[in-house]
Amino acid sequence: MLKKIHLKAVALAVTGALLTPAAFAADKAPIRVGFLTIKSGALAAGGKQMEEAINLFMKERNNTIAGRKVELFVADTSGQPAVTKTKTQELVEKDKVQVIIGPLAAFEAIAVDDYIKKVGVPVISPSAGAEDLTQRKPNPWFVRGVGSSAQPSHALGEYAAKDLKYKRIAIIADDFAFGHEIAAGFQRTFEENGGKVVQKLWTPLNVADYGTYIGQIKPNVDAVFAAFAGGNGVKFVKQYSEYGLKGKIPLLGAMTTVDEGILPFMGDDALGVISTGWYSANLNNAANAKFVKDFNTAYKKDPGYYSMGAYGAALMLEQALKDVKGNIEDKNAFMAALRAVQLPNDPRGKVTLDALGNPIMDIYIRKVEKKDGKLSNVVIKTYPAVSQFWTYKTKDFLSNPVYSRDYPPANNLEN
Amino acid sequence: MSFWLIQSLNSLALGGVLFTLAAGFSLIFGLMRIANLSHGAYFMLGAYVGLSVIEAGHSFFLAILAAAVAIGLLGCVVERVILRRLAGNSLSQVLATLGVAFVIADCSLWFWGGDPRPVAAPSFLAGGVQILGQTFPLYRIALVIFSIFVALGLWLLLDKTKLGVMIRASVDDRQMAQGIGVPATKLFSIVFCLGAALAGVGGIAAAPILSVYPGLDADMLPIALVVVILGGLGSLLGAFIGSFLIGFIYSFGQALFPDLAYIILFLPMLIILAVRPRGLFGKISA
Numbered sequence: 025m026l027k028k029i030h031l032k033a034v035a036l037a038v039t040g041a042l043l044t045p046a047a048f049a050a051d052k053a054p055i056r057v058g059f060l061t062i063k064s065g066a067l068a069a070g071g072k073q074m075e076e077a078i079n080l081f082m083k084e085r086n087n088t089i090a091g092r093k094v095e096l097f098v099a100d101t102s103g104q105p106a107v108t109k110t111k112t113q114e115l116v117e118k119d120k121v122q123v124i125i126g127p128l129a130a131f132e133a134i135a136v137d138d139y140i141k142k143v144g145v146p147v148i149s150p151s152a153g154a155e156d157l158t159q160r161k162p163n164p165w166f167v168r169g170v171g172s173s174a175q176p177s178h179a180l181g182e183y184a185a186k187d188l189k190y191k192r193i194a195i196i197a198d199d200f201a202f203g204h205e206i207a208a209g210f211q212r213t214f215e216e217n218g219g220k221v222v223q224k225l226w227t228p229l230n231v232a233d234y235g236t237y238i239g240q241i242k243p244n245v246d247a248v249f250a251a252f253a254g255g256n257g258v259k260f261v262k263q264y265s266e267y268g269l270k271g272k273i274p275l276l277g278a279m280t281t282v283d284e285g286i287l288p289f290m291g292d293d294a295l296g297v298i299s300t301g302w303y304s305a306n307l308n309n310a311a312n313a314k315f316v317k318d319f320n321t322a323y324k325k326d327p328g329y330y331s332m333g334a335y336g337a338a339l340m341l342e343q344a345l346k347d348v349k350g351n352i353e354d355k356n357a358f359m360a361a362l363r364a365v366q367l368p369n370d371p372r373g374k375v376t377l378d379a380l381g382n383p384i385m386d387i388y389i390r391k392v393e394k395k396d397g398k399l400s401n402v403v404i405k406t407y408p409a410v411s412q413f414w415t416y417k418t419k420d421f422l423s424n425p426v427y428s429r430d431y432p433p434a435n436n437l438e439n
Numbered sequence: 440m441s442f443w444l445i446q447s448l449n450s451l452a453l454g455g456v457l458f459t460l461a462a463g464f465s466l467i468f469g470l471m472r473i474a475n476l477s478h479g480a481y482f483m484l485g486a487y488v489g490l491s492v493i494e495a496g497h498s499f500f501l502a503i504l505a506a507a508v509a510i511g512l513l514g515c516v517v518e519r520v521i522l523r524r525l526a527g528n529s530l531s532q533v534l535a536t537l538g539v540a541f542v543i544a545d546c547s548l549w550f551w552g553g554d555p556r557p558v559a560a561p562s563f564l565a566g567g568v569q570i571l572g573q574t575f576p577l578y579r580i581a582l583v584i585f586s587i588f589v590a591l592g593l594w595l596l597l598d599k600t601k602l603g604v605m606i607r608a609s610v611d612d613r614q615m616a617q618g619i620g621v622p623a624t625k626l627f628s629i630v631f632c633l634g635a636a637l638a639g640v641g642g643i644a645a646a647p648i649l650s651v652y653p654g655l656d657a658d659m660l661p662i663a664l665v666v667v668i669l670g671g672l673g674s675l676l677g678a679f680i681g682s683f684l685i686g687f688i689y690s691f692g693q694a695l696f697p698d699l700a701y702i703i704l705f706l707p708m709l710i711i712l713a714v715r716p717r718g719l720f721g722k723i724s725a
Binding site: 067071225233236237240266268285 | 442445446449452453456544545548552553554555556557559567573574575576578579648649650652653654658659662689690693694697698
């Protein structure tokens with residue numbers, strides 16, 4: 025008799041445990057977030073800036089998003105695609121992360137693309153701009169926290185032709201996909217508005233010296249558009265001035281050429297450079313004022329491309345988690361929420377995502393000026409709600425080949 | 440016209456940078472038969488040390504001196520503590536120098552951070568000179584002159600001093616030199632120290648052109664290898680000629696055949712090695 029009751033009790037207890045809502049159990053386990061960054065090699069500076077922003081975000085939220093504790097797993101990829109793949113696998117299989125913020129470089133993102141599709145873990149990119157990641161080869165588990173490579177340069181191309189009335193421009197850019205795509209977007213809108221790209225110079229990513237290239241720039245162009253990633257902008261802007269071109273031929277830049285992350289090292293050589301991007305530490309809105317102030321308090325410098333990218337990715341994660349009430353365990357619902365994220369109060373301004381998972385956001389034309397004794401990207405014009413397709417129809421845009429070294433073809437080059 | 444002139448000047452300047460980098464490498468290889476793979480790291484570290492001296496408010500010349508002393512001492516320590524224990528085992532020595540290179544690279548990243556750091560030229564060499572209506576940076580011209588002085592100094596040291604005679608004798612025939620009482624071990628220390636110091640000086644001297652950044656070491660090491668192999672292993676004259684040759688090939692190659700930038704650097708080396716395996720000025724090693 026006693027035995028029978030005992031058995032009944034156990035059965036009841038087991039049933040009870042099974043009936044407890046899953047969410048209740050999940051509430052206790054922290055959300056596991058993977059973060060892929062680069063801490064060594066040539067891209068280490070950007071990786072560090074990303075990590076600073078993520079750490080600031082987590083501190084501000086007290087490691088709690090949507091009512092749940094968040095545990096961050098940081099992995100260093102060294103900027104090598106093979107390592108990125110191993111680290112991503114480690115994050116997913118060993119650390120059991122439920123969402124990944126990263127990786128930094130486009131070639132890293134491409135390296136893990138297939139694996140992400142296979143295991144189906146949501147990824148928010150804080151930096152990688154490669155066009156096709158959200159265009160011709162979209163990944164259902166991938167959204168971008170930042171824009172595509174050419175998204176800001178479409179705007180600058182039009183600005184250079186229409187507002188600055190430049191007719192002839194020489195392009196000098198890093199000889200890898202990011203540089204090609206930035207240059208291609210600029211050339212397309214610049215030429216469609218009546219300008220001519222008369223010279224294109226591609227410099228190897230790890231070039232020792234720009235003197236050789238600067239010596240070739242045609243003296244009779246209206247401006248030079250320089251598209252550089254990482255630290256290359258520092259070297260180029262300095263040498264542009266040493267060769268006496270500063271003040272003679274105006275310099276235009278991509279977002280990363282005069283990024284806030286490298287601006288403090290540039291000195292007066294950078295003054296007057298007009299560039300384009302989806303962010304400036306100078307943006308005049310409440311969210312940005314707070315972000316810049318907190319960032320400055322924590323790290324004694326302004327946030328730039330990489331910091332804003334990681335912070336923006338974290339904001340998207342937060343919004344999506346809130347939308348699913350913290351229930352990241354329902355992977356499909358979470359991914360759907362991530363794709364539908366709307367951030368009206370992002371430090372960048374209003375950010376929404378298009379159908380392919382790429383942000384639609386304001387693009388700013390910025391000019392390097394001295395403010396309170398330090399160099400700063402001051403906003404001089406805003407293009408509101410710009411998509412990765414600029415003003416083109418999505419279908420038309422996607423039926424063209426992806427932007428590259430040779431597309432769109434440069435028909436106005438002069439020898 | 441001005442295109443050729445500017446590119447020629449560029450080539451000379453790059454040649455000057457390469458010589459300060461390659462001279463030490465060639466010296467060490469000539470005497471010790473060690474392909475010192477930490478040479479690029481010494482170059483970068485020299486630039487960082489110099490940068491810190493300049494940022495502390497001291498002059499560019501003090502920066503050069505500090506880089507020479509600091510990297511020379513480091514070279515001494517590496518030679519005494521690590522390489523000497525591996526004497527006779529050149530493969531282990533090569534691997535050890537590679538390890539030293541990684542350690543230096545990571546320590547630099549930790550200490551100086553990952554941001555690219557430009558270095559200002561000394562103020563009296565800032566600005567440019569007008570040549571045929573184009574501006575050419577004055578510092579680059581100064582750098583060529585500096586590298587010629589370094590070459591002259593090394594030549595005097597090797598050709599006109601007793602130390603130089605001993606070094607040359609050891610380079611030519613190490614066993615014979617040891618047999619007649621040349622203190623080879625001591626020479627090794629001195630030469631390694633000198634070679635490292637030269638790399639350090641090269642680093643800070645080139646910094647106003649190249650900037651200092653993580654990865655500078657790996658960018659420069661292959662170029663040093665190309666220069667030394669092209670010029671002939673262990674030959675200082677070869678390193679000198681090789682540096683300026685590569686300077687010209689690199690600058691004009693990049694300007695005239697931009698799509699072949701990488702090939703242009705290595706193809707001449709391959710051709711010369713195929714035709715003349717010991718390099719332009721290399722001696723047949725014993």
